[in-house]
Amino acid sequence: MADDIDVNRFALMAILENAHAKRPAAYPDFETLNAMSDSGLFGYARGLLYSLEQSSPSTDEVAEELRDGLSSVVGGKGENPSPN
Secondary structure (H helix, E strand, O other): OHHHHHHHHHHHHHHHHHHHHHOOOOOOOHHHHHHOOHHHHHHHHHHHHHHHHHHOOOOOHHHHHHHHHHHHHHOOOOOOOOOO
């Protein structure tokens, strides 16, 4: 199980760092993300994914890429995977 958290954390960090590089004002930087616990990062990603699924227009390529990436790690559209 601990290996899954490490893999998920690595994937989330990469996805979120990419979003930050494209929109620094909209998404947290590496230092902020790295300071989060595994469960904190996972919770942030789930909340962000929910927000993107509910409000992001499909013409927003950055949001669409972020939504797809987060969904592949934390699930989406009603899925509720946990980091443990």
